[in-house]
Amino acid sequence: MLGLTTRFSFLALCVLQIDEEVAKLLELKAQLGGDDGKHQFVLKTAKETLTGKYGEDSKLIYDLKDQGGELLSLRYDLTVPFARYLAMNKITNIKRYHIAKVYRRDNPAMTRGRYREFYQCDFDIAGQYDAMIPDAECLKIVHEILSELELGDFCIKVNDRRILDGMFAVCGVPIDKFRTICSTVDKLDKMAWADVKKEMVNEKGLSEEVADQIGEYVSMQGGMDLAERLLQDQKLSQSKQACAGLSDIKLLFSYLQLLQVTDKVVFDLSLARGLDYYTGVIYEAVLTQTGVGLGSTEAQQEAHAEDSVSVGSVAGGGRYDGLVGMFDPKGRKVPCVGVSIGIERIFSIMEQKAEASAEKVRTTEVQVMVVSAQKNLLQERLKLVSDLWNGGVKAEMMYKKNPKLLSQLQHCEEAGIPLVAILGEQELKDGVVKLRVVSTREEFDICRADLLAEIRRRTSEA
Amino acid sequence: MLGLTTRFSFLALCVLQIDEEVAKLLELKAQLGGDDGKHQFVLKTAKETLTGKYGEDSKLIYDLKDQGGELLSLRYDLTVPFARYLAMNKITNIKRYHIAKVYRRDNPAMTRGRYREFYQCDFDIAGQYDAMIPDAECLKIVHEILSELELGDFCIKVNDRRILDGMFAVCGVPIDKFRTICSTVDKLDKMAWADVKKEMVNEKGLSEEVADQIGEYVSMQGGMDLAERLLQDQKLSQSKQACAGLSDIKLLFSYLQLLQVTDKVVFDLSLARGLDYYTGVIYEAVLTQTGVGLGSTEAQQEAHAEDSVSVGSVAGGGRYDGLVGMFDPKGRKVPCVGVSIGIERIFSIMEQKAEASAEKVRTTEVQVMVVSAQKNLLQERLKLVSDLWNGGVKAEMMYKKNPKLLSQLQHCEEAGIPLVAILGEQELKDGVVKLRVVSTREEFDICRADLLAEIRRRTSEA
Numbered sequence: 001m002l003g004l005t006t007r008f009s010f011l012a013l014c015v016l017q018i019d020e021e022v023a024k025l026l027e028l029k030a031q032l033g034g035d036d037g038k039h040q041f042v043l044k045t046a047k048e049t050l051t052g053k054y055g056e057d058s059k060l061i062y063d064l065k066d067q068g069g070e071l072l073s074l075r076y077d078l079t080v081p082f083a084r085y086l087a088m089n090k091i092t093n094i095k096r097y098h099i100a101k102v103y104r105r106d107n108p109a110m111t112r113g114r115y116r117e118f119y120q121c122d123f124d125i126a127g128q129y130d131a132m133i134p135d136a137e138c139l140k141i142v143h144e145i146l147s148e149l150e151l152g153d154f155c156i157k158v159n160d161r162r163i164l165d166g167m168f169a170v171c172g173v174p175i176d177k178f179r180t181i182c183s184t185v186d187k188l189d190k191m192a193w194a195d196v197k198k199e200m201v202n203e204k205g206l207s208e209e210v211a212d213q214i215g216e217y218v219s220m221q222g223g224m225d226l227a228e229r230l231l232q233d234q235k236l237s238q239s240k241q242a243c244a245g246l247s248d249i250k251l252l253f254s255y256l257q258l259l260q261v262t263d264k265v266v267f268d269l270s271l272a273r274g275l276d277y278y279t280g281v282i283y284e285a286v287l288t289q290t291g292v293g294l295g296s297t298e299a300q301q302e303a304h305a306e307d308s309v310s311v312g313s314v315a316g317g318g319r320y321d322g323l324v325g326m327f328d329p330k331g332r333k334v335p336c337v338g339v340s341i342g343i344e345r346i347f348s349i350m351e352q353k354a355e356a357s358a359e360k361v362r363t364t365e366v367q368v369m370v371v372s373a374q375k376n377l378l379q380e381r382l383k384l385v386s387d388l389w390n391g392g393v394k395a396e397m398m399y400k401k402n403p404k405l406l407s408q409l410q411h412c413e414e415a416g417i418p419l420v421a422i423l424g425e426q427e428l429k430d431g432v433v434k435l436r437v438v439s440t441r442e443e444f445d446i447c448r449a450d451l452l453a454e455i456r457r458r459t460s461e462a
Numbered sequence: 463m464l465g466l467t468t469r470f471s472f473l474a475l476c477v478l479q480i481d482e483e484v485a486k487l488l489e490l491k492a493q494l495g496g497d498d499g500k501h502q503f504v505l506k507t508a509k510e511t512l513t514g515k516y517g518e519d520s521k522l523i524y525d526l527k528d529q530g531g532e533l534l535s536l537r538y539d540l541t542v543p544f545a546r547y548l549a550m551n552k553i554t555n556i557k558r559y560h561i562a563k564v565y566r567r568d569n570p571a572m573t574r575g576r577y578r579e580f581y582q583c584d585f586d587i588a589g590q591y592d593a594m595i596p597d598a599e600c601l602k603i604v605h606e607i608l609s610e611l612e613l614g615d616f617c618i619k620v621n622d623r624r625i626l627d628g629m630f631a632v633c634g635v636p637i638d639k640f641r642t643i644c645s646t647v648d649k650l651d652k653m654a655w656a657d658v659k660k661e662m663v664n665e666k667g668l669s670e671e672v673a674d675q676i677g678e679y680v681s682m683q684g685g686m687d688l689a690e691r692l693l694q695d696q697k698l699s700q701s702k703q704a705c706a707g708l709s710d711i712k713l714l715f716s717y718l719q720l721l722q723v724t725d726k727v728v729f730d731l732s733l734a735r736g737l738d739y740y741t742g743v744i745y746e747a748v749l750t751q752t753g754v755g756l757g758s759t760e761a762q763q764e765a766h767a768e769d770s771v772s773v774g775s776v777a778g779g780g781r782y783d784g785l786v787g788m789f790d791p792k793g794r795k796v797p798c799v800g801v802s803i804g805i806e807r808i809f810s811i812m813e814q815k816a817e818a819s820a821e822k823v824r825t826t827e828v829q830v831m832v833v834s835a836q837k838n839l840l841q842e843r844l845k846l847v848s849d850l851w852n853g854g855v856k857a858e859m860m861y862k863k864n865p866k867l868l869s870q871l872q873h874c875e876e877a878g879i880p881l882v883a884i885l886g887e888q889e890l891k892d893g894v895v896k897l898r899v900v901s902t903r904e905e906f907d908i909c910r911a912d913l914l915a916e917i918r919r920r921t922s923e924a
Contacts, residue, residue, distance in 0.1 A: 101563075129861035133840075137861075144851065258844040260852070382598075382720040389606065390722070396557075399591035399599075 074103035078122040079277070079320065079338060086126055086334055087327030093127030093334075099343070115344060124338030126324070132248055135281050135319060136255035138339045142285050142315045143261040145341060151314070151349055152289030156264050159271040160249055161278045161318070163230075166242025167269070170235045171213040173206065179276055180204055185218055186272035189286070189313070193219070218270040224253035226267050248281065273316060281337065282318035287349070314342045314349075362416040367459045369417045370397040371408035373424030373434075378402070380423050384433070388421075391452040393459075395421075412438050419458060421451070536565035540584040541739070541782065541800060548588055548796055549789030555589030555796075561805070577806060586800030588786070594710055597743050597781060598717035600801045604747050604777045605723040607803060613776070613811055614751030618726050621733040622711055623740045623780070625692075628704025629731070632697045633675040635668065641738055642666055647680060648734035651748070651775070655681070680732040686715035688729050710743060735778060743799070744780030749811070776804045776811075824878040829921045831879045832859040833870035835886030835896075840864070842885050846895070850883070853914040855921075857883075874900050881920060883913070 075081055078098050086094065099121045108115050123141055125134035139156060146154045164185070168178050184199050193215055200211040217236070220226060227249040236242050249267055256262045273282045317339030324334040354361050370385045372378070381397045388395035396417075398408055405422075412420050422434040422443070432445040435454060446454050537543055540560050548556065561583045570577050585603055587596035601618060608616045626647070630640050646661050655677055662673045679698070682688060689711040698704050711729055718724045735744045779801035786796040816823050832847045834840070843859045850857035858879075860870055867884075874882050884896040884905070894907040897916060908916050 125861070127861065130840075130863045133861040133863075136844075140848070140851070255844055258841055259848045378592075378595075379720055382717055386602070386721045389602070399587070399589065399595040401592045401595075 076104065077102050077275075077340065078120050079124070079340070080323065082122070082124055082338075083277075083320070083323040083336065084327045086324045086336075087332075091126070091334070095123075095125045097121065097123045118344040121341040121343045122338055123341075124336055126334050126336040128335055132252045132255055132281070135337045136252055136259055138317060138337055139252075139256060139265060139283060140259045140261055142283070142339055142341070143259075143264055146264075146285060146287075146314070149346065149350065151287055151346065151353075154264060154285055154287050154289075154314070155266055156261075156283055156285045156315075157266050157268040157271040158249065158252070158281065158283045159268055160245035160281050162241040162245035162280060163236075163249070163269065164272060166239030166245065167214065167217050167236060170239050170242070171217070172210045173214070177204060177206070181206065181214075182272045183274050185214070185270060186274045188218060188270045188272075220269045222267050223262065223265075224250055224267075227253070245280070252281065273318060277320045277323045278318040279321045280319035283316065283339070284313050285315040286313050312345065314345050316340055316342075360416065364415055364417070366394050366396050366415065366417045368393055368395045368419045368421050368455055369408065369412045370395055370421045370423070371405060371412075372403070373405050373422055373427075375402045377423055377425075377428075380428060384421060384423060388452070388455070393452065393455055409436075409438075419455060421455075538566065539564050539737075539802065540582050541586070541802070542785065544584070544586055544800075545739075545782070545785040545798065546789045548786045548798075549794075553588070553796070557585075557587045559583065559585045580806040583803040583805045584800055585803075586798055588796050588798040590797055594714045594717055594743070597714055597799045598721055600779060600799055601714075601718060601727060601745060602721045602723055604745070604801055604803070605721075605726055608726075608747060608749075608776070611808065611812065613749055613808065613815075616726060616747055616749050616751075616776070617728055618723075618745055618747045618777075619728050619730040619733040620711065620714070620743065620745045621730055622707035622743050624703040624707035624742060625698075625711070625731065626734060628698060628701030628707065629676065629679050632701050632704070633679070634672045635676070639666060639668070643668070643676075644734045645736050647676070647732060648736045650680060650732040650734075682731045684729050685724065685727075686712055686729075689715070707742070714743065735780060739782045739785045740780040741783045742781035745778065745801070746775050747777040748775050774807065776807050777801055778804075822878065826877055826879070828856050828858050828877065828879045830855055830857045830881045830883050830917055831870065831874045832857055832883045832885070833867060833874075834865070835867050835884055835889075837864045839885055839887075839890075842890060846883060846885060850914070850917070855914065855917055871898075871900075881917060883917075 078100060082096075082098065085091070099119060101117055102120050103117050106114065106116060123138065125137065127134075139158070142156055161182075164182055165178055168181055169175070173181050181200060181204060184196055184204060187199070188196055197208075197211045197215060200206045200214070201208055206214075220230075222229075227246045230236050231243060231246045231250075236246075253262065253265070253267070256265055271282060271284055273284065317337070319335070319337040321333060321335040324336060325331045368388060370381050370388065372381055378401050385395050385397045398411070409420065411417070416438075418438055420436040420438060422436055424434070427434055427445070430445070431448050433448055433451050434443050435446045435451070435458075436443045437458075540562060544558075544560065547553070561581060563579055564582050565579050568576065568578060585600065587599065589596075601620070604618055623644075626644055627640055630643055631637070635643050643662060643666060646658055646666060649661070650658055659670075659673045659677060662668045662676070663670055668676075682692075684691075689708045692698050693705060693708045693712075698708075715724065715727070715729070718727055733744060733746055735746065779799070781797070781799040783795060783797040786798060787793045830850060832843050832850065834843055840863050847857050847859045860873070871882065873879075878900075880900055882898040882900060884898055886896070889896055889907070892907070893910050895910060895913050896905050897908045897913070897920075898905045899920075
């Protein structure tokens, strides 16, 4: 019986759920006219929320039609719904995480953990704070998660949208092409520079010269020293925007040093991120270890073998100071910074690691199996399993009237259940239960009254 | 920083996630032709899965159109997807829980916890087992959850589809009207018998006499004794189906006695449940306590005041032995029994209870707030908070360069954070941190090297 586990999940869900519950109630209240009885601006949750937020990624949004004729889409990420929630409930500061499903009309690649419907795990900090302090915390969290999960070596790339925009400006990109060129730069993690340049020139209409100037900048990688050097760069330093971004990168690195995570963080001017809503710092974490196959062929691995192979992004995020204001009727801004963890990709990797290690992963939390040594003991098993459940022990029994002792014991070995409580006619006569330790096959007669305490002692040891 | 909490959720999610991951991979494998290279039956996940499963409730399914032209719907419950998963992956026995969102085109009633998009929490046991043993476990789980959450008094109604069908047969309902009359009986929890009868006669075309005979049966409530009495009932005992159902109800009650839950279980012949897929035992848990307002007016409460007022169903389920076979190309059946917990309704009630009790509910798990007593100590705060995070302590600090000491301490009082680690110039000089206990306002100088241990000691005490 999974009673305990169920309750555990209730608690986990509780944390996620309260915000949504509150949002729904406040939304209803707003629709009913609010406290002061005045007519209020009502933004419908489903309608048009997703439009104009994702730039060229918009084509991946799942559109759907409600039977009532309203235009509906499935959520594309957790960031836009979070921003809408803040605006509609007039929240000016909050820190929260959210794990939920999002939807993309992309080409699925199941062995690599890429699906059309998948979970994201977001952490965001909203509020008017001093520069780069919450941003540094987001990077610390990514560092902590990827370190603790032991997924192999990783690298967190950092850049700033203002540096990119400043760079586009000083290189001569027309201002109305900033976003679309930004999307093209974003492809540098999957395409060679030559192809990216081709797209800039042939599809997006930049001159070769402008593209080449961009190419020089986006090849730069470094740390705080690179930010300092670029602040002196004759061309780039002409852009106020770029200088603001570079100063913040410097400040960010100083905080990251105090948080002890600079070993994995790289200032990388080729990092662009596709989404339109970022306004400042952006970042992306990639696993860099070779060996974790992720379904790629040997030939593919070899093709990248000159360097450590990037197996793709597992986390990303940045600052989006304008998004909440887009949902607020008066345009009031709430600065935000956040990160999204690609947990399906991380699960794929962890599953492959578990498979490769041949280490057996237990799929249940059952502590004790209640078994019978002879026939006609179903009632006694039910009584005992009920006592164990009532005592908070994770116990189970076979759903058969007269299962064979051997098949009951085999099930424990296969499922990795550590303890067996054996009931036989002799044990019932003596008022005891035979407790078997599966790993050692030792057996002890335990007085029925002492059984709960003995099981607790043995399961807390493990 | 929520690093620890995030990892906690990863684990919780892990349990939910693995099944889905495996299902996706196996599905892909099936589409690619499987192991033996032969052509295999491929059932598309999205298409037609939901059709013909829900009876008259089908009108509540959210239909949607994919941009590629495939017909799509949002899932209506977790039972049909579970059955599809078993069939597609040829799983013949499993026990699992699943917490996820489902969608209904119903009229939302937000203050009562009824939404169009809401979480369900399902627990199911699939497999060929001896009668009523897994069914009894499902009822034990409902009993445990509702007892432990202290939602007030409740009652679990039990019936069997075979008893209903047998009853319809002996009362003279034409066989092709069994399901639609079953849906009408299901309304007895919200409508008076007179109105239910009217629907049977005027809308569904039964004669008054047939309806009255049904009316007599559906007014019956009892325990094992009622099942015994009905097995002797001249009319009902002519139906083999009804007798099979009544015998199983007897057996179920004998198991429920051993599981110590008969205090809350009632055999109620008016329980019908609307969904088509049930084939045997069905059950539904309702809260019966007055007082928990759930947004109802005093007048409404009075209208029901002669008895304990049912505030609606919070859990329901039953046996569905035919559903998996509907998804299997060869029609192979896997008997299943399960229960669905209405966690949004349960949350509504818990929130109202929390509000009514005026007891403060903590919304964060932060154990220590790192604060500064003077200006220019941001760097020192960052270093300390990083050390605490690395040590596994749930700590936070204000995202300001120079926050006021008083506002930092006030935040701790408001948020219920139990400990404050205060850094000042004197403390830094002495190599100590001043640890403040928020509840008592006591302060102690703790040597920097001992701080982690001291915090752990104090937080494990609480």
